[in-house]
Amino acid sequence: MNISMQKLDAVVVDWAALPLFQGLNDAAIDRIQSSARRHAYAAGEFIFREGETSAGYFVIASGMVRLYRTNPEGRLHTLSLLRAPSAFNEVAAVDGAANPFNALSVTAVEAYVISHTNMINLMASERVLMSNALQALARLNRDYLERLEDMTFRTIPSRLAKLFLHESAYDQICETPSKLTQEEMAAILGTTREVVGRALRGLMNAGLLKKRGRYFYIADPEGLETLAETNELPKNLTCVKT
Amino acid sequence: MNISMQKLDAVVVDWAALPLFQGLNDAAIDRIQSSARRHAYAAGEFIFREGETSAGYFVIASGMVRLYRTNPEGRLHTLSLLRAPSAFNEVAAVDGAANPFNALSVTAVEAYVISHTNMINLMASERVLMSNALQALARLNRDYLERLEDMTFRTIPSRLAKLFLHESAYDQICETPSKLTQEEMAAILGTTREVVGRALRGLMNAGLLKKRGRYFYIADPEGLETLAETNELPKNLTCVKT
């Protein structure tokens, strides 16, 4: 009994702390909570798939979720790695159209789901909620645009430097890069493991990163900053060559 | 007098036809119109710049506008080429933060501007307007995500094929690709003119495009479709080689 209660405690969500629900009174929060359904997922399970009809808005209570897309050749692009407290699938929750990406539980996950219909009804009665959703989508837009520009203009070493510097820039990605596998970094940057490995070695040889055990850490923040912003190394050695 | 009246006629905007203003009653449309200011720009003039404080929401009455970003090295990425009836800068109009891109008048432009403050006030009193804005941002999000995936996964010939097939996919870009200069196509695809020229010749040699005068036209829609979706030519010749 004790254990199960601890478990329940561990997955309590502070709804009012999420950007979407800020500024709402208790009654509204209650209404929102009661229109959410709780779901549990085992590790490695699909929460929803890209292209399926809107799965609704998800609030993570515990565990870790990967949002990603794949191309026909099987390469995958991780859009976010999320853990509580955070939420996802705003777009499909708002417009009711197909989910724009896959959502997969990395660990076991517990989440609350608000269907598109409920979301629309809630927003209709709670103006503040709609206003918050508007601001959330605007924010999301800026994040996507920044990543689009990164893909357009930045080389892989530069994107990698950015990933190390502020994972915040890659939105809500929360694992620190040093603990990600190279495969996972590659998926976030939209490339392949070998290329990431090569770039990591390059940055290490240039003195921007250092290695302890199997993980890389930041050695020269300013140098990384320069690389992230200009695609160029400050005046160090070549980057990609060994 | 006659001429000036014609001019005025030519730039009348059907506000109710814009997605953001659909479903609003006449009184609301009037309120919106009266909180908009009319501006005129000569060809090649900055309408606003990336990073400046929110310029507000723009409704194009006449002329053509380019939205773009640049990188430090000076390469530019065209996000949209717009002409009436359309509108832009939803994100900064909604969140009041810096403009996320540059807006430049390609031709002489006349536009109506609704400031961030007015937009917020209008949305506060007109729920339908806020709801429309929410849907517009969701739509915009999907467009950006699609372009992000294109940059992540597609080769340049593939992106070029997509540009020819449905400029709709590149959102509200309206000039037909055949009339764009190679320089302009390059900016849309996020690459350089030389590369676009090479890719165009490749697609022509593969029989997917044909050339009349200085412009290219679609010769094989199915082949282009295949290329756009799979990065591969159906079973034709090599694409990039001569």
Add this chain to the structure above:
DNA sequence: TTTCAAATCCAACAAAAGTTCCAGACACAC
């Protein structure tokens, strides 16, 4: 028509990214 600037073609090269392959290292289960 003539002229000029912009747009295009094309080749050769350089650099970045993607691919293939295999050998080690490490981490966890048994």
Add this chain to the structure above:
DNA sequence: GTGTGTCTGGAACTTTTGTTGGATTTGAAA
């Protein structure tokens, strides 16, 4: 411990993209 599967290191190679530079075409203005 021992093994097994995942993760990493790194070389060699191919393909794609970016760059440079010069020759040619085109369209509109003079």
